[in-house]
Amino acid sequence: DQQVKQNSPSLSVQEGRISILNCDYTNSMFDYFLWYKKYPAEGPTFLISISSIKDKNEDGRFTVFLNKSAKHLSLHIVPSQPGDSAVYFCAARFEGGGNKLTFGTGTQLKVEL
């Protein structure tokens, strides 16, 4: 049972345009959400997070939106750059869960020149 879902395995965007990566979850106990970025042959690196008490968090070119009623979050990258080409994982955890993360399957983003 996949509790965190990323239904788009890949996304291609032109440089300078907006990239929107989506993530859905089923477990209403999740109260903290994270996005990780992964380059080939490297470990995932933390990108941005959001608590369930917020609906938006922004960090430079990256913004995460959370819609709790729809159990949906999205990552917006504006403007997209070629260096953003990577696999993006959505992850979730819940208070009392011992910092355990449940990951989505990832979306491969390709930013083209």
Add this chain to the structure above:
Amino acid sequence: NAGVTQTPKFQVLKTGQSMTLQCAQDMNHEYMSWYRQDPGMGLRLIHYSVGAGITDQGEVPNGYNVSRSTTEDFPLRLLSAAPSQTSVYFCASSSAGGTQYFGPGTRLTVL
């Protein structure tokens, strides 16, 4: 400050062999965990530890053992390797409730 280190980077085993994947962190983090990444499956939690001497199972623990004798080290043992354990393994660490930092991974192939 090396962060999270993993050894080896690559390993090929034959079915039935055992081995230990090493993980170390120098950030004095209480929480450490092991994940495996498989195509189309994302990262799945194998085992985790909330401190020295304390370990617990994650989502996919079968065929793996862990121990945590020090804060710094969290080795993952494959008792009898099977082809289904072919995967990329990532170790991660964090402070309690903090962001998890991942190591560079170990790519394991079981023939």
